[in-house]
Amino acid sequence: MLGLAGRVGAQAVGYSRFRAMVSASCIVPPRPRARGLVVRNETMEQRLTRAKGYPYARPSTSFIFCNGHAYTFPNSSWVPPSHWNGSLQALQQLQVTAADGSTCRLQTVLEREGVEDSALLSADGKPLPLTPILAIGSNAGPEQLGRKFPIDLFPAGVVVPVGKSKKSMSERCRASRWGGGVCRYRAACLTGSIVTGSSTLRLSCNVKLSCCEQLMAFHRWCWGTMMMLRSDCLHALQVIQCVLQDFDVVYAPLISSYGSATATLEHSPGTSVAVFITYLTPLLQQRMHETEGAYNLCKLTDVQLLEGVSLQHHTDGEQPVQVQSTVYQYNHQHGTLHMPFTNPGRSPVALAEIQAHGRQFPALSQVQMQAALKAALRQVTEDELPGHGGAAHQLLAASITHHTEGGMQQQHSEDLDGWIMTNLTQHSLRRARVQALTKAAEPFKYSSCEVMMVIGTALSTSVK
Numbered sequence: 289m290l291g292l293a294g295r296v297g298a299q300a301v302g303y304s305r306f307r308a309m310v311s312a313s314c315i316v317p318p319r320p321r322a323r324g325l326v327v328r329n330e331t332m333e334q335r336l337t338r339a340k341g342y343p344y345a346r347p348s349t350s351f352i353f354c355n356g357h358a359y360t361f362p363n364s365s366w367v368p369p370s371h372w373n374g375s376l377q378a379l380q381q382l383q384v385t386a387a388d389g390s391t392c393r394l395q396t397v398l399e400r401e402g403v404e405d406s407a408l409l410s411a412d413g414k415p416l417p418l419t420p421i422l423a424i425g426s427n428a429g430p431e432q433l434g435r436k437f438p439i440d441l442f443p444a445g446v447v448v449p450v451g452k453s454k455k456s457m458s459e460r461c462r463a464s465r466w467g468g469g470v471c472r473y474r475a476a477c478l479t480g481s482i483v484t485g486s487s488t489l490r491l492s493c494n495v496k497l498s499c500c501e502q503l504m505a506f507h508r509w510c511w512g513t514m515m516m517l518r519s520d521c522l523h524a525l526q527v528i529q530c531v532l533q534d535f536d537v538v539y540a541p542l543i544s545s546y547g548s549a550t551a552t553l554e555h556s557p558g559t560s561v562a563v564f565i566t567y568l569t570p571l572l573q574q575r576m577h578e579t580e581g582a583y584n585l586c587k588l589t590d591v592q593l594l595e596g597v598s599l600q601h602h603t604d605g606e607q608p609v610q611v612q613s614t615v616y617q618y619n620h621q622h623g624t625l626h627m628p629f630t631n632p633g634r635s636p637v638a639l640a641e642i643q644a645h646g647r648q649f650p651a652l653s654q655v656q657m658q659a660a661l662k663a664a665l666r667q668v669t670e671d672e673l674p675g676h677g678g679a680a681h682q683l684l685a686a687s688i689t690h691h692t693e694g695g696m697q698q699q700h701s702e703d704l705d706g707w708i709m710t711n712l713t714q715h716s717l718r719r720a721r722v723q724a725l726t727k728a729a730e731p732f733k734y735s736s737c738e739v740m741m742v743i744g745t746a747l748s749t750s751v752k
Contacts, residue, residue, distance in 0.1 A: 314419045315585070315616070315740055316570045318577040332709070339547025339708050342654050343641055344429030346564065350596065351430070352384060352394060353437075353525040355401045358430040359384035359394065363529050363596040366609050369418045369567060376408055376415060379526075394524075403524055408569065418526075418567040421576065421585075422593075422617040424537045425551030425639070428527060428564035436579050437525075526567040531602045533560050533592040535734075536644055538636040539657060540620035541725035542582055542746070547712045549657045552583075552620040554636045554649075555734040561644040562599040565615065577741070581748025583618040585741035588734065591615060599643050619737075621746055622729040629664060629728045655704070662707040665721045719747050 330338070350366055351358040367378035380395035397403075410416050426432035536559045540552035568576060577585070594602060596609030626634040637660075638644065638651040652660060711718040726746050 314417050316574050316577075318574060318741070318743060335547065335712055336705050336708060339712065340655050340658065341431075342544075342548035343425040343551060343639060344431045346428045346430070349598065350526075350528045350564075352382070352397070353430055353433050353527055354397060354403060356430075356434050357387065358527075359386055359397055361385065361394075363598065363601075363609065366528055366596045368595065368610050369415065370610075372415055374414050379408070398524060401524075408524075416569045418569060419573055420565050420612065420615050421568055421573070422530075422532070422553070422615055423527060423564040423566050424553055424561075424617070424642070426548075427566060427576070427618075433525065433527075437575065525572060528565050528567070528595055529598055530563050530565050531560050531594040531597055531599050531608070532563045533594070535559065535591075536561050536636070536638050536647060536649055537563065537642040538638050538649060539625045539652075540582075541622050541625040541722070541729035542620060543661070543711050543718055543722055543725070545715075545718070547708050549654060549661060550620075551639055551642075552624055552732075553617055553734075554624045554732065556636075556648050558646045559644055559648055560599065560602065560646060562642060565593070565595060565612075577743055580618045581744030582621055582746050583743055584621050584739045585743065586617050586619050586732075587614065587738045587740050588617055589614050589736045589738075591736075599645060603645055616740070618743075619732050620729070621742065622726045623731040624729060624733075625725055626728055626730050627660065627664070634728075658708060659704055661721075661725075662704060665724055668721050668724050669717070722747060 347358055347360045349360050350363050351360045353359075361382050361384045365382060372378050380393065380398070382394040383391055384394050384397060385391045386397075408416055427436075534555065534557050535553055536556040537551050538554045540550050542550045544550050566576075591613055593612040593615050594608035595612055597606055602608070624636045627637055628634055636649045637657065638647055638649040640651040640653040640656070711721070723746070
């Protein structure tokens, strides 16, 4: 039994072709019930540091994230998965450097951390499909990756353990957190697409499955055909340094549930921006979806993504390992925040922490942006959104106009911390502020963009 979405797909393309499409898919749907992230035992000081630390430090070169640690390696030694020739040897032979400066082959790290070949291999012994998804903000930071793939969520290790049980998939579903009876999952929603190299089987936005049996059946089909993996295997996350041309990393119309102003991508002809790309197996991809509420998974085509080179080396004339023209990216559902709100010349605002060459937009650091949002949103209450400009917007205009001339005027740190604290502790107020920001957003301006999956809503609580 495929369930409603699966039956529609099978009828549309034929049963055998549908099976092949799911088996070869590079984009997987989200779980029917997302596993949220709660960072336990954080002090208030730690929460404030986290909110103001976005997008967090990242290595100066490409790295493998495994079991909570980043193992770096020179960009020039990276061999893209398209050149692996059906073997993991190129990956295993990478010479990586640990935080303590020691070096060894990646194979040694994987063995020490308990990551077996079968974590990256399908049942036929070939490498699992790896989907390239841009990491423009916190997804390139080991600190954030450690929160997204925590030990308490994945008891077998910091990175994702997957199913080995000899029980049937339906038995595992009933025994897992998917269980709980039909009523618990009645009218659950699933949104997404199954994508192959030449075909897309799109699931309608918010397809309603009549009961949990249909919902589990569809996921049973996806995971049963795609992931013949073992529960004691871990995954190593590959995070590759890149340069993306004609785009910039800017602020989204979002204050996250952990208090940060988050990032999205915007088209910016003439700009080259430093980004990373993550190569995700189906299970890692599914987990990443869970942490991207309020964002769309988009497919960008006709781009120039220079893989395996830093921005500095690119400007010095160094060649990338390869150039990709198609890549996936999480972009905010409402597009880009434009500021000041009521100024005819309002603009996207870039993240000052992200390096770019030929930047067209004004840039603010996370702390500067928090102060600017505090000024702009001070009139917002839990029950009322700002209707028009005023003194708050004039302060915001001044902050953006003068930040290149020595930085915006320093706000009292305790006052700013107090404002951030209201976003961390007063959820309805934060949501009202987010709604106000979405009113000041404009859609993503790149035309060669296809939305593959809608993840949650603008008000979703996630670890983004």
